[in-house]
Amino acid sequence: MGYDITRFQGVVDEDLICPICRGVLDDPIQAIDCEHAFCKVCISQRFTQQHTCPVDQSVLIFDRICPVPRIMLKMLAKLMISCDNAVYGCRVVTRLDNLVAHFRDCEYNPKRPVTCDRGCNLVMANDELPQHNCIKHLHFQLEQQQKNISELEKISAEQKKQLVEQKQDLRDLKAYMRVLNMRNPTFQQDEIWQWVYTLQPAKVTQWDCIISTPDAMLKVVLRRSLVETGCPTSFVNQLMENSQEHKWPQGLATLEMRQMNQHYYENYVTRHILGLQAVLMMAYENQHMDENMVREPGIIIMFGHGVEDLLDA
Structure with a gap:
């Protein structure tokens, strides 16, 4: 619907008046x-009822309707119109293309956003301010926050429950896979299994001497030792990756965790890497350990000293 023509100053050109709403x-x-x-409205x-021009009754085709020429838009933009809030006391007369911006900020606009200056700083429509009660609003906000917190706590509790269940399912699955591996009659024929059992069982007497990030030279020596002891080529890279702290399980991953869990380490089944102060701990030989102490398929830890062959201890 068009603008009320009585709101405009001066005479409005007939070409700028809608022939439907006038x-x-x-x-x-x-x-x-x-x-x-x-x-446009x-x-x-009109198209919902008839398809003829209200001026000359010619047939109107919806697909043959387009925006008006730019010159007509410029003519409309220059028209001077009174504010929508004139009924509330606004005496401003502005260009039509500035009407929306003025209306938004007009001090007489009943819906202009204002901030309560009585304590709660709530932003509300201007016409709502006289009836506004800060205390009532703050009580409502408090109730909403308490409700939200309660809902979040319920969601959190449910999520925690699901997480615990998922972790248990994962532990059960890992345990089941380990049992299957141990029971598989072909498993002991696997070349990795065969290689592991060529390594001497080891005993670590100085768990506080762990080298958590071996330098380049130590890595070269470790790789050479793995190859020389017959470690399958496809397995060497995995073990080399798992010889550094950032690849270890949670119970070994930081100095703090190592100090906290050191009394559990004597329960590890370890195997001595020939020629080095280093041990291999395979996951399927350590299924008795908690899951945060084991990494699939196994890890290597190097020490400054304190690794002995178990038979010689």
Whole structure:
């Protein structure tokens, strides 16, 4: 619907008036064939009932309606119109293209956002301020926050429960896979298994001498030792990756955790890497250990000293 023509100063050109609502064009569009212009809303509503131009009764085709020429838009923009809030006391007369911006900030606008200056700083519509009660609002906010916290706590508790269940399922699955591996009659024929059992069982007497990040030279020596002892080529890279702190399980991953869990380490089944102060701990030989102490398929730890062959201890 167009703007009330009585709101405009001076005479408005007839070409700028919608022939349907008789108001000044709002969001205007034009029929290509007859070149008559209409408010977009007005012509859309007319199309639900009839398809003829209200001026000359020519047939209107929806696909042949387009935006009005730019010159018509410029003419509309220059028209001077009174504020929508004139009924509330605003005496401003502004260009039509500035009306929206003025209305938003108009001090007479009943819906202009204002901030309560009585203590709660709530932003509300201007016409709501006289009836606003800060205490009532703050009580409502408190109730909403308490409700939200309660809902979040329920969600958190449910999520924690699901997490515990998922962790248990994972532990059960790992245990089941280990049992299957141990029971598989072909498993002991695997070349990795065969290699592991060529390594001497070891005893670590100085767990506080762990080298958590071996330097380049130590890595070269370790790789050479693995190859020389017959470690399958496909397995060497995995073990080399798992010889550094960032690849270890949670119970070994930091100095703090190592100090906290040191009394558990004597329960590890370890195997001596020939020629080095280093041990291999395979996951399937340590299924008795807690899951945060084991990494699939196994890890290597190097020491400054304190590794002995178990038979010689």
